[in-house]
Amino acid sequence: MEDIQKNTDKAKNDGSSAGSLNGDSSPLDPEPPGGNPGSSRPRQVSGRLKIGITYNLKKNISSEIPDAEAELDDIDTIRAIEKALGTADFDVTLYEATEDLWLLLKQNRPDMVFNIAEGMTGRGREAHVPAILNFLGIPFTGSDETTLCIAMDKALTKRIVASHGVKTPKYQVVKNSDSASAAGFIPDPGLSWPVIIKPNSEGSSKGISDLSIVKDSAALRRVLAEKLGAYREDMLLEEYINGREFTVGILGNAPNLRVFSPMEILFNENSNGIYSREVKKDFRKYVSYKCPPDISAGLRKEMESTAETIFNSLECRDFARIDFRLSPEKQLYFIEINPLPGLAPGYSDFPMLAEFNGMDYTALIRNIADSALARHGLRRRV
Numbered sequence: 448m449e450d451i452q453k454n455t456d457k458a459k460n461d462g463s464s465a466g467s468l469n470g471d472s473s474p475l476d477p478e479p480p481g482g483n484p485g486s487s488r489p490r491q492v493s494g495r496l497k498i499g500i501t502y503n504l505k506k507n508i509s510s511e512i513p514d515a516e517a518e519l520d521d522i523d524t525i526r527a528i529e530k531a532l533g534t535a536d537f538d539v540t541l542y543e544a545t546e547d548l549w550l551l552l553k554q555n556r557p558d559m560v561f562n563i564a565e566g567m568t569g570r571g572r573e574a575h576v577p578a579i580l581n582f583l584g585i586p587f588t589g590s591d592e593t594t595l596c597i598a599m600d601k602a603l604t605k606r607i608v609a610s611h612g613v614k615t616p617k618y619q620v621v622k623n624s625d626s627a628s629a630a631g632f633i634p635d636p637g638l639s640w641p642v643i644i645k646p647n648s649e650g651s652s653k654g655i656s657d658l659s660i661v662k663d664s665a666a667l668r669r670v671l672a673e674k675l676g677a678y679r680e681d682m683l684l685e686e687y688i689n690g691r692e693f694t695v696g697i698l699g700n701a702p703n704l705r706v707f708s709p710m711e712i713l714f715n716e717n718s719n720g721i722y723s724r725e726v727k728k729d730f731r732k733y734v735s736y737k738c739p740p741d742i743s744a745g746l747r748k749e750m751e752s753t754a755e756t757i758f759n760s761l762e763c764r765d766f767a768r769i770d771f772r773l774s775p776e777k778q779l780y781f782i783e784i785n786p787l788p789g790l791a792p793g794y795s796d797f798p799m800l801a802e803f804n805g806m807d808y809t810a811l812i813r814n815i816a817d818s819a820l821a822r823h824g825l826r827r828r829v
Contacts, residue, residue, distance in 0.1 A: 496825070498537040498816065499557035500528055501564040501576050501587075503544050518565040518650050524791045528561060531812035549579050559825060560587040561816055563790060570648035570680070571596045573787055586823035588815055590764045590786040598761060598786045601647050601683050608781055611760045613753055615781045616686040616772075620647060621671060623680050629672040634664065639686050643721070644670050647681040650785060656725060660687050688772035688780050692722060693740060695754040695769045696788075696800035698811075699818045704758075706751045707804045709771075710796070711740035722770075730794075738803035742773075749779060757784055765818045768797050 505519045525541060532539050542551055544564040552560075560580055566572025574592035581591065590598075598604050605615045619635045634642070641662045645655055661667045667684070674682050692714075696707040713735045714720050726733040739747065754769040761784065768788040772780045789795035792808045801811040820826075 495536060495538050497557040498532050499540045499542050499560040500525060501542045501544050501560050501562045503565050527792045528812055531809040534809055535813050544576050552583055552585060560585055562587045562589050570599055573599055588765050588819040594762050594786055598784050599648050601783055608757050608760055611756055613757060613781050616688055618683055618685040621682040623675060629675055630668055632668050632671055634667060634684060641687045642684045643687040644674055645683045646678045647683040688774050690775055691773040693771045694796050695750060696797050697754060697758045698766050698814055700764060700822050706755055707800045708739040709750050710736055710738035710800050710803055713737055766815050
């Protein structure tokens with residue numbers, strides 16, 4: 448970590464690569480920023496491609512919120528991505544998403560960026576780095592700032608995917624401005640008990656615990672007051688689907704889109720049946736995984752096609768993960784999507800899905816990069 452910071456400071460002063468592994472190289476052929484951020488005219492790059500990795504690093508900061516850094520990455524994850532990209536003969540540079548990021552990117556101008564930066568504040572935080580990259584005209588992996596902003600807002604995402612015929616549990620949004628009246632809050636009479644309470648604009652199961660499922664108004668008001676006070680953001684009340692949980696991974700872009708076989712999260716007797724933050728932190732104690740799951744071919748096809756519909760309706764790019772619940776009545780419900788899923792090897796669901804589907808970690812990272820390279824029309828000059 449100290450070496451990364453030293454290189455970052457050096458780049459700030461003289462424009463050299465922050466954390467560069469293989470020396471310097473030249474920028475892309477000139478192209479003005481703007482236009483379609485998802486694609487561009489074919490561009491040739493002389494020699495080895497310069498690939499940056501943008502990220503937010505966990506720093507164990509003190510916070511009133513116990514899971515404040517849940518979405519951020521460990522240095523081991525960044526190094527694993529760096530190593531995987533290095534096997535593809537790229538020049539890899541690390542860029543921590545600090546306030547100086549725009550300057551480092553402007554000075555060094557990588558040919559493309561492998562973006563895993565989650566941002567730090569606000570419901571649009573995942574859009575911060577993609578917006579900077581688009582402003583500078585630098586290609587990057589993954590969905591753009593518009594998709595990431597929409598997907599971070601759970602209620603907004605549900606409204607959009609529902610307009611495409613996707614079934615999602617009934618829900619109600621409680622505004623943060625209503626926190627003072629949480630003690631007297633009356634839920635929508637159209638909601639059925641139990642309901643689960645979630646922060647509306649968080650990922651990585653932040654704010655979700657065993658106490659998040661409530662069965663009556665008294666418990667709802669109590670938990671709602673606690674969540675609004677801790678997270679200071681809108682809360683989503685959603686009918687709890689007491690059924691089986693699945694997640695589906697998608698890799699690539701049309702017409703070369705690959706939908707991974709669904710993976711089921713199997714809860715054991717130590718869990719409360721929800722994929723909470725605590726369960727994810729110590730998943731071996733609470734859950735096991737099965738891929739492909741024990742479901743009919745028809746249900747598997749429905750789940751995969753629904754995931755693809757959601758991916759396309761939100762205009763996702765390169766990779767994403769979609770979560771579902773299957774009710775006891777065999778009704779499939781969309782829960783949420785993560786268009787910037789975690790890539791921690793041996794821990795995150797997306798690499799686990801890929802491995803179950805015959806793709807090891809190095810191949811997964813290279814495939815994500817290759818999907819973005821193809822989408823941006825990047826190629827080497829021969």
